Amino acid sequence: MKKIFLAFAMLMMFVAGCSQEAAQEEESENTEQQEVPTEEEGEVTALETTVLYEHDFNEFGEYSLLSLAPSVDGSAITFTANEDIDSDSEHYEMFVNQKNEVIQGTDLSQEETDDKYCSSLSLSPDGKSLLYNCIELNIGFSIYDMESKKTVHQMEEGDTFISELYGISNDRTVYLKTSAVGDSEALSLYDSNTGEMTHYPLEELFPNEEYPSLDKIFPTTDGSKILLDTTIALYMFDVDEGTAEPIVNILPIREEQDNEDIFLYDSVLSPNGTYLYYEIRHNDQHPQYQTFHFHNLDSGEETVLSELDYRYIRNIDNQGNVLLRGSEGIFLYNIDSGDTRIVPELSISGEYYTLTGNGDYIFYSGNESHEDETHTQYLYKVALGDSSSFATTEFLGTLAGQEETPEKKTFSLYDHDLDEVQMLQDIWNERTSVEYPTQFPETVESMVKSSHWHGGSEQTVYAKNFRFADSEREDLSFSAKVQDDETKGCLVNDLTLIENVDGVDYYYHKGGNDYIEMVIDKNNVCYDFTTYEYSKEEMLAIGKSMKQTDSVPHGIHPEEFKYPTRLPIEKAFIDGGAVVSFDGENTIDFHIDYTGEQESDIPIELEITPTEPSSFLNEDFGEIVEVANWQDGFFKLDNQSLHLYDGTTYYSIVPEPSTDLLGEYGEEEVKRMLIEIGESIQ
Known part of the structure; x- marks a missing residue:
């Protein structure tokens, strides 16, 4: 959604x-x-x-x-x-x-x-x-x-609830969104000269929309018309007539693409109501459908692009000039002429x-x-x-239908035999290398414990969310991070050094809403505490109770689980991992990060958990797939991941999120690759 x-x-x-x-x-x-x-x-x-x-x-x-x-x-x-x-x-x-x-x-x-x-x-x-x-x-x-x-x-x-103030006209008509008790929302116009307010119920303005809503509006300078954006359609509202005529509706595009997550974005109208820009795209980090529209509403001429290489589009002036911010400058693109002019000597920082x-x-x-x-x-x-004297340059956009269709690539998977069990056990055992608080102002009811390793010598050990019995105070969060550089010191930012005991520095800060943070720099480990409504004396007492433990809280048994033997990584190694324990050995999550050194390698994260993933087997968010040796399989499109269930435990295979796999390889090839990894888990 x-x-x-x-x-x-x-x-x-x-x-x-x-x-x-x-x-x-x-x-x-x-x-x-x-x-x-x-x-x-x-x-x-x-x-x-x-x-x-x-x-x-x-x-x-x-x-x-x-x-x-x-x-x-x-x-x-x-x-x-x-x-x-x-x-x-x-x-x-x-x-x-x-x-x-x-x-x-x-x-x-x-x-x-x-x-x-x-x-x-x-x-x-x-x-x-x-x-x-x-x-x-x-x-x-x-x-x-x-x-x-x-x-x-x-x-x-009065009796009318104002849910949003949109703006004001030159004659001081106020544009707002309202709702009365028991009524649906309405676009409302308030005449400050007469004190009268006219309501236009959204269900009447947009009779063809199942759930009428209004995201934003753009009134023209003369106040005669208002562009209405509902995120699935654009309408031009005639103030004198009190009617809204559709300009664009994306429901047919949703049906054609079989995708309910396509919306309108970044609409903007010139003040004279002549020029319009908007974007239609899939609501995803790597949208599968995306078009950019420049529209002259008077002439009806429209330019539709499939690619636009600018950081953002901000405004359109009355001459049809669109402000574009690129990676190397600020530009003015004219919708009618198609000219792109460089705004000279304007900092892009x-x-x-x-x-x-x-x-x-x-x-x-x-x-x-x-x-x-x-x-x-x-x-x-x-x-x-006179902006017409500015130098022109090439417009960085591709007309829809003229884009080159790259040949879809295929994945190569490689056999691997890595010791995930030992790595996870080492992470868990590393907990004993740091200290933990042992005394609190109240009885600890529960505690979430976890250990993380991010590769190399840098290790982070977390023990967080100390929850107190019979208390209305917030949880106390705690983390310990082993520094990879002995000379680096702890990051304390705006914290104040309040005490130094035997070479141990105690930093403290109290912020707004009684937010409390304390950092202890001790033996090349940074201990960080965050909470609310604790006194400085209480925090110091907790910090000074720190002690090292000789044993882990309980066993984790990583040997009872399965791991992939085939990965889209030529020479794979484990780059990091995590063990997260939720109040006992029956609720443990394992995370393993696989990576390689080749540019073509696809980093993979494996998560093993007894907890069902969000939206698992919900076909509104993905596709149920058959995977050999698994009870259930679910391909989730939004993050290009595969989730598996063997009757007791859930396994999630998630590629590096910054990689546009769907764009480079296509949905079917991504699915094939993930299923092959899943079938190799044993």
Whole structure:
């Protein structure tokens, strides 16, 4: 099933009420000139870059800007700042007005508390109005006038539940998704001038959809039409008529491909409603079906591609220019002419490049590192000038039907005789090389134990999830990692050294929501504890109770299980493995990683467990297959894996996930290879 990330997941991010650390200067002082030769005259054109916002942070923190959403003319912009420092995360929704003043969303709140919460900042196309929502008594949302710098309208909460705020028009019509008690969801338009709200139930707008839903919308600048994206269809909604006409529906493609996991992605509409882009693809890391569509809705002309070699597509302006981010630059592709122009001298190390609807500006965020290990995050505004003078380049895309069909390859399997039993036993016995906590503030009810080995001399031993009887406190997680380099030391990041006893360092940190972490650096082993609501004294007492054990908790008996003798690896060796024990020897999982040194080798992970894998034998997720000497076999398409059952134990054969086996070899060949491995397990 597709994980649908609705727009409200981004709009409803938490906004923390802390002071803004931004240095703002006059626009003329923050302007840089980037000189580039034009294609036609060989003269020098200057791109004007303005720094709208900057924030300094140190090496122990992370600060990023995202969700850049400028007005059509680029006169104003909203954005979100994410700050991660000392294991705490904060989100700040902000906007920049026509005077380049940066204002934090919480400054609009009328509450006088420290925990103000405001979200869903959205500009009108002309940038003169700002829609926002602060958690205030009986207020559904508010409208802020960018010129007078005042809140000019607030809608009181009523019987209608607002599930999502989409945006606001130039005449201050608010677009939202609502539902009343007992009613289905509806696209709703609220006229702030009259206070009237008109509802368009989704089941009436989309009568042919079994489960009507609405993912996102794109209103045109004049407010006459709205593009509606349901993830399986695109509709153009006529505001005057109150009707939605379909533009594209992917249900026939699902039927043709016999795949219910095909959806619409990344749809975007130009502000004038003329140009449209969307992607149709299988919801998978390596999609079996994928097409890219550039559409002129006025002329009806459409370009369909099967391959598109750009990192992402962000916006379309009113002239049909699409902003593309490639691996070597930022480009403007024109839907009508097919020309691709290079945006000159624009850094590609930034993020969230966003083209304004009038095509005059690009906004983006960028990070600058300094010699003192501090960093500065910037919000840039770049004036493009006459983009028709930019040099052209080749468009990196392949028209559907013109792609080359590579010849499908076949796998070669090789015989092997590896000592998995000894490897697993060694992993389990290695538990005795490290120490474990022996005293706790409460009685331990249960404990999950596991040992991991990742190859070479680096070993990691985990004993995690100490669960306490008669306690409402969180579990205590513990891990011990043997360092492969004696001079390396433990990674402590933002933890503080609180004690040193006999050469043993104790590091401690308390973060938000009473999150606790303690790291102990002892005898070339890093011991890490994480939990919630424990005092520093309790954590130190647990850490100082560490002792080495002379024996393992119980036996694991790897000799009772079976292992493959044929693998798609010419000279296979075991690169790593794991033993996971869940409260006793009757619930043990084994993991073995097989790999080789040849480029053609296909790394394989084998998992042996008494627990039934997720979706086993569920034909919505794969295919039941016959495998010799096994009671049940199931080929799972999403991760190209084979799951087997012998009546008591489950075996899973999983190829390296980063390898596009289906694309290179085809489904039938992948299935054949996995079945042959399964039949070799003995």
